[in-house]
Amino acid sequence: MKIHIDIDCFFVSAARIIEPYLEGKPVAIGGRSDTKIFESTFSKQKIDFQNSGNFVPTFYKEYEQQDDDIKNFIDSSGKIRGILTTASYEARAYGIKTAMRIDEALQLCPSLIIKAPNMTLYQTLSNQLHEFLLQNIPIVEQASIDEFYGDLSGWVEDKDVEEFIDILRHRIKKELHLPVSIGASDTKYIAKLATNFAKPFGSKVIYTKTLEHTISTLHVKDFPGIGKKMTQKFHQSGIYTLGEILKRKERVQTLGPYALDLYYRISGLKDEELKTSKPRKSIGISRTIDPLYDRMELRRRVRILVRHLSHAILKLDVYPTVYHFSLRYEMNKKSHVNISSNTLFSEQFFDTLCMQMLQKADIYTRLYVIRISISCGSFTRDSKKELDLTTYMQAQQERKLSEVTLKAREKYGLHILKWGSEL
Numbered sequence: 001m002k003i004h005i006d007i008d009c010f011f012v013s014a015a016r017i018i019e020p021y022l023e024g025k026p027v028a029i030g031g032r033s034d035t036k037i038f039e040s041t042f043s044k045q046k047i048d049f050q051n052s053g054n055f056v057p058t059f060y061k062e063y064e065q066q067d068d069d070i071k072n073f074i075d076s077s078g079k080i081r082g083i084l085t086t087a088s089y090e091a092r093a094y095g096i097k098t099a100m101r102i103d104e105a106l107q108l109c110p111s112l113i114i115k116a117p118n119m120t121l122y123q124t125l126s127n128q129l130h131e132f133l134l135q136n137i138p139i140v141e142q143a144s145i146d147e148f149y150g151d152l153s154g155w156v157e158d159k160d161v162e163e164f165i166d167i168l169r170h171r172i173k174k175e176l177h178l179p180v181s182i183g184a185s186d187t188k189y190i191a192k193l194a195t196n197f198a199k200p201f202g203s204k205v206i207y208t209k210t211l212e213h214t215i216s217t218l219h220v221k222d223f224p225g226i227g228k229k230m231t232q233k234f235h236q237s238g239i240y241t242l243g244e245i246l247k248r249k250e251r252v253q254t255l256g257p258y259a260l261d262l263y264y265r266i267s268g269l270k271d272e273e274l275k276t277s278k279p280r281k282s283i284g285i286s287r288t289i290d291p292l293y294d295r296m297e298l299r300r301r302v303r304i305l306v307r308h309l310s311h312a313i314l315k316l317d318v319y320p321t322v323y324h325f326s327l328r329y330e331m332n333k334k335s336h337v338n339i340s341s342n343t344l345f346s347e348q349f350f351d352t353l354c355m356q357m358l359q360k361a362d363i364y365t366r367l368y369v370i371r372i373s374i375s376c377g378s379f380t381r382d383s384k385k386e387l388d389l390t391t392y393m394q395a396q397q398e399r400k401l402s403e404v405t406l407k408a409r410e411k412y413g414l415h416i417l418k419w420g421s422e423l
Contacts, residue, residue, distance in 0.1 A: 001161050001184050001205075002271070003150045004191040005133065005172075008179040008200045010146035011086040014125055015115045017177045026091035027113045030073050030102050032082035037287065037308070038301050069116040073102055080106070085117060089200055128176055136168065141274040149188055151274050165203040173201070185211075187271035192224050211268050216243030223266060233259065242266055280316065284324070284375025285309045291330055291368035298369055299358065305374055306354045310347040313376070314406045319345050320376035325357035328371035329364050337361045340378075346398035347405060 007013060011029040016022045073082040080103040087096045087105070094109040106112055126145045133140045137150040156164045165182040172180050179201040183194025190206050193215065198204040206214050221231045223242055233255050239245055245252055245266055252263045264270035285305050292298055313320065326336035337357045343349055354374060362369075 001152050001156070001158055001186060002188050002191045002274070003137075003152060003161070003165055003182055003184045004188065004195045005129075005148045005150065005168075005180050005182050006195050006199070007129070007146040008181055009086055009088050010125075010178075011117060011122060012088045012115075013179055014118065014121050017125070018118075018121070019115075022113060022115075024090065025113055026088060026094065026096070026109050026111060027115060028084045028087040028091050028096060028102075028105060029117055030069070030082045030114045031085040031117055032073055038289075038304055070102075070114045072116045073114065079103075125176070125178060129172065129178060129180075132172065132176060136171075139274050139276060141276060142278075149191070149274050152184075162203070162205045165205070169201065169203055185268070187265070187268055188274070189224065189265040189270070190268050193218075193222075196222065208268055212243065212246055215266070216241065216246070218242045220245065223262070225262060225265065230259070230262070280318070281379070282375055282377030283309065283312055283316065283318075284373065285312075286371060286373035286375075288371045289369070291370055293368050295362070295365070298362070298372075299355065302354055302358050302372060302374070303351060305372060306351050307347070309374055309376075310350050310402070311406065313345060313350070314347070314402055319380040320378065321380060322378040323350075323353060323357065323376045324374070325354060325361050326371075326373045327358075327361050327364075327369055328373075329367040329369055331367060333364050333367060335361045335363050344396060344399050346402040348398045348402070 012022070012027050015027065015029065070080070073080055075081050082102045084096065084098055084100050084102060084105055087098060087100075091105075091109060091112055094112070096105045096108055096112065102114060106114075122145060126142075130140065130142055130148065133148055133150060137152065138155050139151040141149040143149060152161060152164070161184050165184055169180050169182050172178055181195050181198040181201060182203045183191045183196070183198055183206070184204070185191045185194050185206040186208050190211065194204045194206045197206075197214075219241060220226050220234045220239065221228075226234075234240070234245070237248075237251055237255060239248060239251070245263055249263055252259050261270070285308055287301075287305065289301070292301075321340060321342055323339045323341065324336065325339075326334065328334050337360045339353065339357060341353065
């Protein structure tokens with residue numbers, strides 16, 4: 001059988017390890033776009049490649065941990081800024097949800113305790129749990145900072161899985177002080193679904209023979225992998241529950257290959273092997289900012305993001321071939337540019353390219369910019385593209401300079417060498 005382990009309200013649970021008085025109270029972890037990166041004196045940026053995703057950035061700074069962490073989210077005008085990245089079950093009882101504005105959450109629950117994120121702590125605890133699982137399960141896949149899969153095939157008999165995962169969650173709680181929920185089934189997809197039944201701090205096994213009965217009344221959006229667009233497609237076809245998907249294969253098939261793939265996942269007929277290591281396929285950096293009209297300042301900020309992202313790319317020792325640049329404006333306007341290039345990566349090349357993408361992407365020049373995003377992927381190891389030999393000699397010289405710059409920044413910090421236009 002496969003199992004899925006999910007840390008309950010991870011960021012809150014981590015905070016409670018450090019501050020036990022938070023136990024049983026409505027607690028939420030705040031998050032705020034790190035605009036200090038654009039300040040000329042800023043030098044405390046951290047990079048972590050182990051985990052990334054929603055609310056788990058590759059680039060981050062540590063907030064100042066205080067008795068009253070809400071101070072981290074109050075700007076110079078006294079306004080509370082930021083959103084919630086996690087809320088405890090006690091807080092959810094008040095209607096508080098992830099991604100809700102902090103000021104809105106405090107209106108629903110004035111006694112809500114807001115804590116600042118502590119990414120170093122989260123990474124440490126995640127690594128500790130990973131090591132613990134590797135000692136107790138033969139094959140482990142880390143899906144995210146707070147999610148893991150395990151394969152018990154040939155290790156634990158199916159009839160003993162229920163007892164095994166119940167003991168496992170209690171051991172994790174005792175030894176690492178982390179509450180986890182664990183689901184088990186014959187496939188990864190159904191094991192993850194079983195975890196939803198187990199939450200909070202529980203365990204659940206969904207057996208193949210009882211699968212249809214167990215999940216028949218669940219809404220389609222409750223299945224991992226079914227987003228808003230797919231939910232809408234099912235609704236338009238008169239399909240609202242997982243049970244209806246299983247009974248209407250022919251109708252599901254007309255909705256496209258992905259819908260049919262979901263049918264096989266939901267029926268327990270499709271599975272995936274666990275991936276013990278996942279090579280990074282892309283990397284990016286983005287920041288939400290106060291409305292900005294000054295295009296010279298916009299260029300300066302883009303260059304700062306380029307410096308940080310370039311450092312990470314060089315540190316990973318990868319060669320991107322596809323680059324993406326996007327801007328979000330006021331009035332819900334967006335624009336983006338994608339460029340493919342086989343040029344050997346260097347910071348100078350990347351800076352020039354991003355300035356070109358900025359010029360092409362900035363089509364609403366009379367509007368204020370509120371978000372900047374830069375990313376790249378299709379690394380040469382994945383895309384199999386060959387580097388452009390016509391520019392290779394010059395690019396190689398620029399690459400060597402970038403590698404020297406990398407060593408200096410590794411030793412003295414990202415702020416030690418900057419582009420003149422950043423100042």
